[in-house]
């Protein structure tokens with residue numbers, strides 16, 4: 057049984073969905089990810105979004121400049137899809153060698169998504185170019201219709217947007233990001249091998265009670281919002297299935313404490329400080345530690361057509377009490393599982 061394992065050595069993993077922000081705040085959080093992961097897909101939803109290859113190249117350089125000098129961490133950049141993204145911009149992105157995907161935010165769905173897509177049809181020429189050159193589309197899969205209940209927004213998105221999209225572009229590589237429902241798991245399983253999904257630690261470890269029972273818990277609030285227990289169980293089954301369609305993407309999304317503990321608190325959970333320990337905890341609870349390496353270190357690279365990493369990391373079964381605060385620019389943030397104890401420690 058897995059409880060007898062005291063050390064777990066994995067091919068060095070990658071984070072296929074990460075927010076690091078920019079400037080002084082980025083400089084204070086990037087090291088957490090660089091310590092755990094070889095590479096990360098960097099989300100483009102800055103206040104002024106990364107809508108061109110030139111912006112992505114400059115943002116990448118700022119990240120590299122903020123890393124410790126001995127770091128080999130590689131930021132994998134993305135473009136922010138808008139109604140106006142041109143096929144020419146897609147080919148510039150593909151040819152740049154530094155942009156690895158394009159992110160779809162439905163306008164208004166989440167943090168800094170106001171420049172996002174208003175109608176998918178407006179992006180069809182860009183999507184056709186991506187399908188042709190093999191640049192993946194990363195999808196924030198929630199409808200924004202105010203009439204749709206927030207807990208149903210992913211399921212309705214699948215029916216109204218994603219199914220038609222996969223029919224229109226059958227060869228487009230799609231990563232359904234941070235999936236939160238059994239409906240999303242089923243959709244991914246029923247789709248071709250060009251459709252995969254990332255799963256966050258919070259959606260594996262928590263259900264919506266963690267956000268709402270005993271008071272409001274703003275530090276467990278993210279988008280898509282935590283769902284009921286049956287959905288969490290479906291996500292654990294998918295992540296630990298050993299199926300290559302499901303891989304690691306933390307969606308670590310830093311916000312200062314005051315922006316979370318507010319009358320209108322921001323969506324986003326910071327998990328980069330102990331990402332692998334969180335996943336190890338979830339996989340161990342499912343009795344599936346042997347499936348962690350594929351999920352964390354192999355399947356994402358394979359899907360993106362990138363080489364697997366050559367180095368390794370080791371997790372040890374040694375208790376650690378997680379920090380209560382993390383520096384975030386000139387403020388602090390409250391990280392995931394603040395002050396709680398985990399059974400695993402990354403060496």
Ligand code: DOR
Pocket residue numbers: 075101166167196277278279280309310323324325
């Ligand atoms: O919780 C979230 N936070 N979900 C997102 O989609 C965006 C992210 C952020 O940028 O803070």
Ligand code: ZN
Pocket residue numbers: 073074075099307309
């Ligand atoms: Zn995200």
